[in-house]
Amino acid sequence: MSESADSGADIRISDIIAHPLTQELPRPTVTSWGKYTEVSIVLVEVRTDAGITGVGEALARFSPKAYADLIETSLKPRLIGQDPTAITAHWNTMRRALSGRAGGMLFEAISGVDIALWDILGKVANMPIHRLLGGMGRTEVPCYAASVNWGDDDFMDRELDRYLEKGFPRIKVKIANPVKDACRRIKRLRRRAGDDIDLCVDANWAYTLEEAVEVGRALTDNRYFWFEEPLRPEDETGYEELHRRCGTPLAAGESNYTLDQAMRLVSNRTLSYLQPDVARSGGISETRRMAEFAAAHDVQYAPHIGMSGIICETASVHLAAAMRNVKAMECETDESPFKTWITGQAPGADRQKNGMLPVPTGPGLGIEVDWDAVRRLRVQ
Ligand SMILES: [Mg+2]
Structure with missing residues (x-):
């Protein structure tokens, strides 16, 4: 079932192509889950009969071909011939196409299409997305370095130094087990960073x-400003008890797919920071709803990027520029073909100055995709 989504605009969706992409990470990411050496995404290309193309990104760490198939067989047929600017109607149509509880690859697939539709809307209106969102007039947004990888004392010291040398005033540290090692390194890194970081x-x-x-x-x-995902995301009672017993503000949300899933811990203010990922949490449309809900409860919005690509990062910059309650967005510091190849831009760590990332000014997302690079990264 789909709603009437004809706003009278003289433009129609003519094709949707989902590109499954994979890359080896130039430097492994090491978390409490272990070592990541490879990562995947799906780049979504939405074409129109007006010659305007929008691009989106779906978080798809593994099996990107399965995501691409889902987009092209389940979502595309419902959107071909539709007015691309009726984004909320299309979001509802896509949600209904994927029946059952929201989450997993179903929502990540919707995210990729939704971001591409916002890119098209911006190009039709000749405005950057952050202005379409009724933005805050920001030209730059705060970011933090992600992340000091988990390892032994000396390794983590060197990791910290890399980010200090780049001039980041905010730095995230990956911690894991055993607890005594985590506690020792928390103290050691605070001493090394000094009080001003x-x-x-x-x-x-x-x-x-x-x-x-x-x-x-x-x-x-040791005056750390947030404690991110200490417990598994389903343990909401655990988060509530930890909030009562822990003096450090809690952060979570990269594992929440929808506003519904984030609602309880935001509305009772267990979380101080909500971290939805735009390439997972239903795209710009649903992530904006989550950020606005958080603002109504004095919870700050901190976009998650993780190992995603430049489209996820750029969509997050637009949201961060427009939302009134932004704290800081994640800035992955390692060179990644998903970022540097696809647009030819330098890594975020080299574009930020004093922990501030510039906001794009071009229409839509404001990026140009190098389609040769997309072809090189595409899984066959
Ligand atoms: Mg995280």
């Missing part, structure tokens, strides 16, 4: 509740 940690679900309480004590003693 803002530090936070990401545990990627490493701990039990009691372990998280112990790590939380070290974070509070």
Whole structure:
């Protein structure tokens, strides 16, 4: 079932192509889950009969061909011939096409198409997306370095130094088990960074509740500003108890796919920072709803980027530029073909100055895709 989505605009969706892309990471990412050496995404290309093309990105760490197939067989047939500017109607149509509980690759697929539709809307209106969102007039947005990888003491010291040398005032540290090692390194890195650098940690679900309480004590003693994903995301009761027992503000949301899934811990203010990923949480449309809901509860919005590509990063910059409650967005610091090849831009770490990333000014996302690079990265 689809709603009437004809706004009278003289433009129609003529094709949707989902490109499954894979790359080896130039430097592995090491978290409490282990070492990532390879990552995938799906780049979504939405074409129109007016010659305007929009691009989006779906988070698809593994099996990107399965995501591409889902987009081209389930979503594309419902959108061909439609007015691309009726984005909310298309979001509802896509949601209904993928029945059952929201989440997983179903929502990641919707995210890729939604971002591409916003890119088209911006190009039709000749405005950057952050202005279409009724923005804050920002020309740059705050970001933080992600991340100091987990390893032994000396390795983590060197990781920290890399980000200090790049001039980041905010730096995230990956922590894991054993707890005593995590607590020692939390203290060691604070001493090394000095008092003027803002530090936070990401545990990627490493701990039990009691372990998280112990790590939380070290974070509070050493003035870290957030404790990200200490527990598995489904344990909402655990987060609520940890909030009562831990003095460091809690951050989570990269594992929440929708506003519905984030609603409980935002509305009771267990979380101080909500971190939806635009390439996972239903695209710009749903991520904006999540950020606005967070703002209504005095919870700050902190876009998650992870190992995603330049389209996810750029869509996040537009959202960060437009939302009133933005804290800081993640800035992946390693060179990545998903970022540098696809647009020819330097890595975020080299474009930021003093922890501020520039906001694009061109229409839509404001980026030009190098389609030869997309072909080189495409999984056959
Ligand atoms: Mg994280």
